Amino acid sequence: MKSFTKIALSGVAVAGLLGVAGCSSSGSSDETLENGDAKDVTIAVFNGWDEGIAASELWKAVLEGEGYEVELEYADPAPVYQGLSDNDYDLTLDTWLPVTHKSYIDQYGDKITDLGAWNEEAKLTIAVNEDAPIDSLDELADNADLFGNQLVGIEPGAGLTEVTTDKVIPEYGLEDMDYLTSSTPAMxxxxxxxxxxxxxxxxxxxxxxxxxxxxxxxxxxDPKGALGGAEGIHSFGSNEFEEKYPTLTGWLQNFSMDNEHLYSLENVMFNENDTDDYGPIVEQWIADNQEYVDGLTK
Incomplete structure (x- = not known):
C-alpha cells in the first residue's frame, strides 16, 4: 500500500505535469513503421485516473516493444478532447461512456475516433468508510454532520464531478454539504x-x-440511479487516427481488459511499490502476464 507521504508526493508530481504539459504536436516524425503506422504516438492521460494511467503505461511498453516511440502527456479532459479533435494528441484510453464523459463526446465526438470499449465494468460511486452508520445515498443528507458535513471530490473538470454536481447532489438533497473539489491525490x-x-x-x-x-x-x-449504471471505458483517437495508424487501430479495437487484470496491474503500480518509475514495474507485470499481453497485438 502507498504510504501517506507517497500519495501526497504523487499529487505534487502529477500537478507539476499538469501545469507544464500542454498539447504537443503529435507525429513529430514522418517515419513510418513496416506495419504502415506512423512511428510516433502521443497518448493523453487524464490526471488522477489510475486505470487510464495503468492502461497507458501498458500500451506504452507494448508499443515501444513494437518499435513505436511513445510519449505520455497528462492533462484535464477538456484540453485532451480539444487536442484530439485538433490532432495534437493521437490517443486517450480513459473515456467513460455513456455518462461520465458524455458532455465532451457531445461536443467533440464528430471530430474524434471511437475505437471501442476495452472494459465494460466501470461505475461511478460515492464511497464511505466500511463501518459508516449509513448504507445508502438517501441517508446521507440526514447524517451529514457525522461526515463533517463534507463530500470530498476530485478535479473540478472531471466527468465524475459534473455528474455529482448536476445529478447526485440535487437528487439526494445534499446542497447543504460542502462539496470539496481539488484533485484525486488530495481526495x-x-x-x-x-x-x-x-x-x-x-x-x-x-x-x-x-x-x-x-x-x-x-x-x-444509489436507489435513484443518479450516478448511472455500469459504463464502458473507451479508447478514442484523433480525427486522423485510423489513417495514421491502421495497424494500431485494429489492435485497440480488439483491446479488452477485465477488472481482474486491471486490478492486478494497478495494485503493483500504485499499492505495492513506492515509486513513480512505472516502466520496470509494468515490464515485470507483462512478464507475469505474457500470454495476455501477447494477445494485444495479434
Whole structure:
C-alpha cells in the first residue's frame, strides 16, 4: 500500500505535469513503421485516473516493444478532447461512456475516433468508510454532520464531478454539504487519513480503482440511479487516427481488459511499490502476464 507521504508526493508530481504539459504536436516524425503506422504516438492521460494511467503505461511498453516511440502527456479532459479533435494528441484510453464523459463526446465526438470499449465494468460511486452508520445515498443528507458535513471530490473538470454536481447532489438533497473539489491525490489523502483514524468520510470514487483494495470502504447504494449504471471505458483517437495508424487501430479495437487484470496491474503500480518509475514495474507485470499481453497485438 502507498504510504501517506507517497500519495501526497504523487499529487505534487502529477500537478507539476499538469501545469507544464500542454498539447504537443503529435507525429513529430514522418517515419513510418513496416506495419504502415506512423512511428510516433502521443497518448493523453487524464490526471488522477489510475486505470487510464495503468492502461497507458501498458500500451506504452507494448508499443515501444513494437518499435513505436511513445510519449505520455497528462492533462484535464477538456484540453485532451480539444487536442484530439485538433490532432495534437493521437490517443486517450480513459473515456467513460455513456455518462461520465458524455458532455465532451457531445461536443467533440464528430471530430474524434471511437475505437471501442476495452472494459465494460466501470461505475461511478460515492464511497464511505466500511463501518459508516449509513448504507445508502438517501441517508446521507440526514447524517451529514457525522461526515463533517463534507463530500470530498476530485478535479473540478472531471466527468465524475459534473455528474455529482448536476445529478447526485440535487437528487439526494445534499446542497447543504460542502462539496470539496481539488484533485484525486488530495481526495485519496483525505480518505487514507480518515480511515486510518477511524473517522467517517464520504468521497466521490469509481470502480475499478485500487483504493477498494487499499482502504476499508464501501459504496453507498444509489436507489435513484443518479450516478448511472455500469459504463464502458473507451479508447478514442484523433480525427486522423485510423489513417495514421491502421495497424494500431485494429489492435485497440480488439483491446479488452477485465477488472481482474486491471486490478492486478494497478495494485503493483500504485499499492505495492513506492515509486513513480512505472516502466520496470509494468515490464515485470507483462512478464507475469505474457500470454495476455501477447494477445494485444495479434
Amino acid at each position: 485519496l489523502t483525505e480518505l487514507k487519513a480518515a480511515t486510518d483514524k477511524g473517522d467517517n468520510v464520504a468521497v466521490t470514487l469509481w470502480r475499478p480503482h485500487w483504493a477498494y483494495d487499499a482502504f476499508p470502504i464501501k459504496d453507498l447504494e
